[in-house]
Amino acid sequence: MRYLPLTPSDRQEMLAAIGAKSIDDLFADVPEAARLDGFVDLPPAQGELQVERALSAMAAKNVAAGSVPCFIGGGAYRHHVPAAVDHLIQRGEFLTSYTPYQPELAQGTLQSLFEFQTQVALLTGMDVANASLYDGATACAEAVAMAHRVTRRGKAVLSGALHPHYREVCETYAQFSGLTLAALDPRPGGVEDFDFDSDTACVVVQNPDFFGELRDWTALAARCHAVGALLVAVVNEVVSLGAVTPPGAMGADIVAAEGQSLGNALNFGGPHVGLFAAREQHVRQMPGRLVGQTVDADGRRGWVLTLSTREQHIRREKATSNICTNSGLCALAFTIHLALLGEAGLTRLARLNHATACTLADRLAAVPGVGIVNTSFFNEFTLRLPQPAAPIVDRLAEYGVLGGVPVSRFYPGHADLADLLLVAATETVTEDDIDIFSHTLTKVLR
Amino acid sequence: MTGWSQALSGAHGETTGGHPGAASGETQTLTGNRGLQLEEKLIFEQDSPGHCGVDLPVPPHRDARLGGLERQGPIGLPGLSEPQIVRHFTRLSQKNYAIDSGLYPLGSCTMKHNPRLNEKLARLPGFADLHPLQPETTIKGALELVDTLAHWLKTLTGMPAVALSPAAGAHGELCGMMTIRAALTARGDARRRILVPESAHGTNPATAAICGYAIDPIAANARGRVDLAALKQSLGSDVAALMLTNPNTCGLFEDEILEIAAAVHDAGAFFYCDGANFNAIVGRVRPADLGIDALHLNLHKTFSTPHGGGGPGSGPVALAAALAPHAPLPWIVHGANGLGLVEHAEGAAANTIGRLKGFHGQMGMFVRALGYMMSHGADGLRQVAEDAVLNANYLRVRLAAVLSQSYPGACMHEVLFDDRFLKDTGVTTLDFAKALIDEGFHPMTMYFPLVVHGALLIEPTETESKASLDQFADTVNALAARAKSGRAEDFHATPRLTPRRRLDETAAARKPLLRWRPEPARQEATE
Numbered sequence: 001m002r003y004l005p006l007t008p009s010d011r012q013e014m015l016a017a018i019g020a021k022s023i024d025d026l027f028a029d030v031p032e033a034a035r036l037d038g039f040v041d042l043p044p045a046q047g048e049l050q051v052e053r054a055l056s057a058m059a060a061k062n063v064a065a066g067s068v069p070c071f072i073g074g075g076a077y078r079h080h081v082p083a084a085v086d087h088l089i090q091r092g093e094f095l096t097s098y099t100p101y102q103p104e105l106a107q108g109t110l111q112s113l114f115e116f117q118t119q120v121a122l123l124t125g126m127d128v129a130n131a132s133l134y135d136g137a138t139a140c141a142e143a144v145a146m147a148h149r150v151t152r153r154g155k156a157v158l159s160g161a162l163h164p165h166y167r168e169v170c171e172t173y174a175q176f177s178g179l180t181l182a183a184l185d186p187r188p189g190g191v192e193d194f195d196f197d198s199d200t201a202c203v204v205v206q207n208p209d210f211f212g213e214l215r216d217w218t219a220l221a222a223r224c225h226a227v228g229a230l231l232v233a234v235v236n237e238v239v240s241l242g243a244v245t246p247p248g249a250m251g252a253d254i255v256a257a258e259g260q261s262l263g264n265a266l267n268f269g270g271p272h273v274g275l276f277a278a279r280e281q282h283v284r285q286m287p288g289r290l291v292g293q294t295v296d297a298d299g300r301r302g303w304v305l306t307l308s309t310r311e312q313h314i315r316r317e318k319a320t321s322n323i324c325t326n327s328g329l330c331a332l333a334f335t336i337h338l339a340l341l342g343e344a345g346l347t348r349l350a351r352l353n354h355a356t357a358c359t360l361a362d363r364l365a366a367v368p369g370v371g372i373v374n375t376s377f378f379n380e381f382t383l384r385l386p387q388p389a390a391p392i393v394d395r396l397a398e399y400g401v402l403g404g405v406p407v408s409r410f411y412p413g414h415a416d417l418a419d420l421l422l423v424a425a426t427e428t429v430t431e432d433d434i435d436i437f438s439h440t441l442t443k444v445l446r
Numbered sequence: 447m448t449g450w451s452q453a454l455s456g457a458h459g460e461t462t463g464g465h466p467g468a469a470s471g472e473t474q475t476l477t478g479n480r481g482l483q484l485e486e487k488l489i490f491e492q493d494s495p496g497h498c499g500v501d502l503p504v505p506p507h508r509d510a511r512l513g514g515l516e517r518q519g520p521i522g523l524p525g526l527s528e529p530q531i532v533r534h535f536t537r538l539s540q541k542n543y544a545i546d547s548g549l550y551p552l553g554s555c556t557m558k559h560n561p562r563l564n565e566k567l568a569r570l571p572g573f574a575d576l577h578p579l580q581p582e583t584t585i586k587g588a589l590e591l592v593d594t595l596a597h598w599l600k601t602l603t604g605m606p607a608v609a610l611s612p613a614a615g616a617h618g619e620l621c622g623m624m625t626i627r628a629a630l631t632a633r634g635d636a637r638r639r640i641l642v643p644e645s646a647h648g649t650n651p652a653t654a655a656i657c658g659y660a661i662d663p664i665a666a667n668a669r670g671r672v673d674l675a676a677l678k679q680s681l682g683s684d685v686a687a688l689m690l691t692n693p694n695t696c697g698l699f700e701d702e703i704l705e706i707a708a709a710v711h712d713a714g715a716f717f718y719c720d721g722a723n724f725n726a727i728v729g730r731v732r733p734a735d736l737g738i739d740a741l742h743l744n745l746h747k748t749f750s751t752p753h754g755g756g757g758p759g760s761g762p763v764a765l766a767a768a769l770a771p772h773a774p775l776p777w778i779v780h781g782a783n784g785l786g787l788v789e790h791a792e793g794a795a796a797n798t799i800g801r802l803k804g805f806h807g808q809m810g811m812f813v814r815a816l817g818y819m820m821s822h823g824a825d826g827l828r829q830v831a832e833d834a835v836l837n838a839n840y841l842r843v844r845l846a847a848v849l850s851q852s853y854p855g856a857c858m859h860e861v862l863f864d865d866r867f868l869k870d871t872g873v874t875t876l877d878f879a880k881a882l883i884d885e886g887f888h889p890m891t892m893y894f895p896l897v898v899h900g901a902l903l904i905e906p907t908e909t910e911s912k913a914s915l916d917q918f919a920d921t922v923n924a925l926a927a928r929a930k931s932g933r934a935e936d937f938h939a940t941p942r943l944t945p946r947r948r949l950d951e952t953a954a955a956r957k958p959l960l961r962w963r964p965e966p967a968r969q970e971a972t973e
Contacts, residue, residue, distance in 0.1 A: 003559055004833055005914075014912060026836065035731065044823040046823060051567075055570070091539040096544040107946055109538075109755035165804040169802060169803060176624055244517055258804070269578030269809060270807055292960055293960075296949050297948045313894070325616070330757070336535055339526060340500050352502060355507075358509075409579065409789070
């Protein structure tokens with residue numbers, strides 16, 4: 001077995017040194033009834049070539065998004081990731097290191113996470129950010145839990161235009177933690193009437209919202225603060241922050257975002273990277289790891305994990321969260337991609353996305369029977385089709401077009417949403433792709 | 447899994463903002479660099495405003511439809527070119543220790559070799575460039591991969607179901623405890639307490655608390671295992687579950703586990719097992735045969751998906767039949783048209799706890815883990831457990847004469863020592879660990895588990911050669927001899943040879959500085 005360095009003679013020598021007759025002696029504590037004598041019923045070891053052949057065959061049964069015109073968004077976005085990103089994150093010193101608990105051996109990880117925290121804080125317009133959570137949806141659930149700790153109130157109000165997976169994850173967590181959630185019905189393009197009071201811990205909103213509409217939450221933030229509630233703002237598409245007013249500037253108290261768009265592949269939905277930012281005054285209620293700046297014994301600047309008394313390995317059942325492993329390497333990819341882009345690059349990338357989406361919107365609005373629900377958008381918007389969207393998306397796939405996400409996939413019981421189709425256009429979409437999409441959509445709607 | 451270092455006592459002077467001149471003694475240089483150890487500023491301190499490391503086309507002019515929400519003012523991100531970025535992160539990488547560079551004996555963390563084949567496989571466009579919301583006709587291979595992985599995990603655990611969506615071990619614990627609570631609720635049984643041994647990972651009590659449970663600690667016996675009598679005394683009609691790690695965090699197999707399982711089940715409770723240490727028994731013991739009802743597997747431990755400096759992980763949970771109906775969404779089901787995805791609480795999935803994360807789980811980790819398992823096969827996986835246990839026991843006997851083993855006798859995949867061997871030397875566990883750093887080794891897990899004083903928990907894994915183990919043992923033994931020879935001050939000064947020496951964690955926590963900010967203009971003017 002190519003991954004196992006011990007030779008048969010090593011094993012004999014080591015057993016002798018231990019004073020064991022056979023390896024079975026070392027498993028003597030396993031109750032006899034639970035010992036497996038032979039191998040489990042699975043195939044035997046295989047060489048690289050054979051494994052690669054088997055998994056490549058599975059991969060070949062999928063349609064890679066980049067192999068066809070792709071207009072799917074809905075919380076995961078296909079962007080071009082510069083080659084340097086994947087090269088750097090595959091350096092063994094990053095890829096094969098552990099959580100930086102021994103700071104003298106992990107200044108590389110720690111400094112890059114400090115840069116990540118700074119980038120996330122700048123991008124969201126917030127004071128502080130943590131070193132990542134699993135993904136945007138779990139970051140959202142953590143934000144609701146944090147609002148509960150900060151305010152000591154047990155109710156949360158969720159926008160109907162919050163990504164449905166985020167709402168569902170919040171609901172799963174709340175069933176067990178005892179929080180009461182009030183989720184509004186989805187009203188694509190409509191204005192929501194948020195009903196909350198001085199028993200409310202937080203209101204959770206999203207920008208751009210799930211249907212792609214851009215929202216100014218400034219007035220809502222003021223209303224929240226007037227009754228002592230927090231505003232939690234979710235961002236699915238962080239590239240939008242290169243063009244759009246960040247949640248921090250609208251008065252958000254906590255930002256929970258999905259960072260996949262920068263540095264990370266679609267990966268069929270994971271791993272992605274949860275971004276979590278907050279106001280400085282609430283930092284001791286934040287979940288997850290935090291990297292802080294300090295000095296070493298010689299007075300030189302360095303970095304350590306800090307405020308660990310919030311965390312499970314110190315505080316156990318009184319911790320702010322149970323999270324341990326997070327999305328470290330995805331956060332590194334985010335940081336490298338954003339460092340490559342810089343201010344000028346992110347701004348241009350955002351404008352490019354918006355311009356491409358504007359072109360797509362104009363072309364699709366010209367397809368007979370198709371209307372655009374949105375009055376504003378960044379790189380994703382909602383279409384109203386003259387018939388149910390789900391079969392249309394399947395027809396489009398037959399013609400080799402990944403033509404967006406039917407809203408009914410998330411809301412199977414809502415007849416009023418059946419005709420809605422969510423479409424996205426990033427910088428990876430070409431003029432030809434848009435031509436093919438609009439022609440094919442015209443054809444399948446006919 | 448933990449391995450946190452204790453806060454250092456005493457501060458070490460003022461922050462000098464990265465001034466390189468203070469490097470100690472003979473290693474001082476003009477630049478602050480020391481040969482291959484290169485100082486590197488933050489990217490924010492290397493800003494060439496307007497510069498960019500990505501060439502993008504000029505966007506066509508379009509009237510913005512941003513609803514009047516155009517960003518006002520700059521973000522504050524620095525501009526750098528690609529060569530600067532590649533150099534920056536290459537230099538940073540060189541300040542890290544990694545399993546690629548040496549033995550990484552962190553107990554409970556299973557730092558084993560990460561085969562590069564698996565990185566290649568995870569990057570196949572058919573997996574990496576696959577959108578989670580594509581139509582089912584375009585993701586058949588992805589569903590096949592997930593289903594194949596599930597088959598391997600079910601076969602290795604002997605359990606009938608596996609929930610794949612949890613993103614890491616702690617998330618898997620949450621999934622398992624939620625299904626337990628859902629099963630109890632479904633039978634109208636509102637139990638309030640969870641029993642957790644004192645040696646448990648911190649995630650166990652933290653998870654139980656998030657699930658709305660009260661936590662009762664269970665004491666260990668003199669042999670480092672669960673005290674069966676104490677457990678039986680704590681069990682009752684209000685206990686929902688026992689959360690047990692097996693092999694436990696002392697590196698010991700719970701040899702009374704069948705009696706434990708029977709007692710838990712007799713009390714009407716469920717038996718949750720933290721599978722962080724599954725590497726010790728994979729292919730040799732099926733958790734189902736131990737009476738376990740739910741067990742999470744850390745794909746980033748046993749099945750070698752890389753730790754990546756802290757993640758991402760993946761924490762599938764194997765479930766007994768009584769818990770399986772409550773598994774989180776999505777489900778993959780075998781239907782008339784082959785494999786299908788169930789994304790809502792309907793049909794067979796009507797009793798699900800709901801969704802635990804966005805989309806379908808950590809696909810990138812599933813690909814790597816399946817590549818790892820198929821490479822090893824049934825025979826290789828059993829050999830993994832045997833070599834992991836053999837390596838740990840070999841270190842045990844190589845170190846036992848000098849260090850103080852907490853629970854004498856054979857261990858499983860990791861061996862626990864405490865700080866009795868350092869008594870009256872003036873050297874602490876922390877000092878000992880830092881001295882090991884100067885010798886080129888990552889330290890073992892320190893101060894965990896909490897059940898012994900000054901713990902040193904060593905897990906070599908199966909991917910270390912005998913020569914590597916011998917070199918480590920020789921070094922640890924020589925350091926122990928040095929500690930006993932009354933040279934405590936040598937230890938207090940370590941590490942000396944790392945890019946940074948001991949870092950002041952107390953100061954970091956007292957006045958948290960969690961992000962870079964530009965120097966105030968006023969200060970620049972006075973310089």
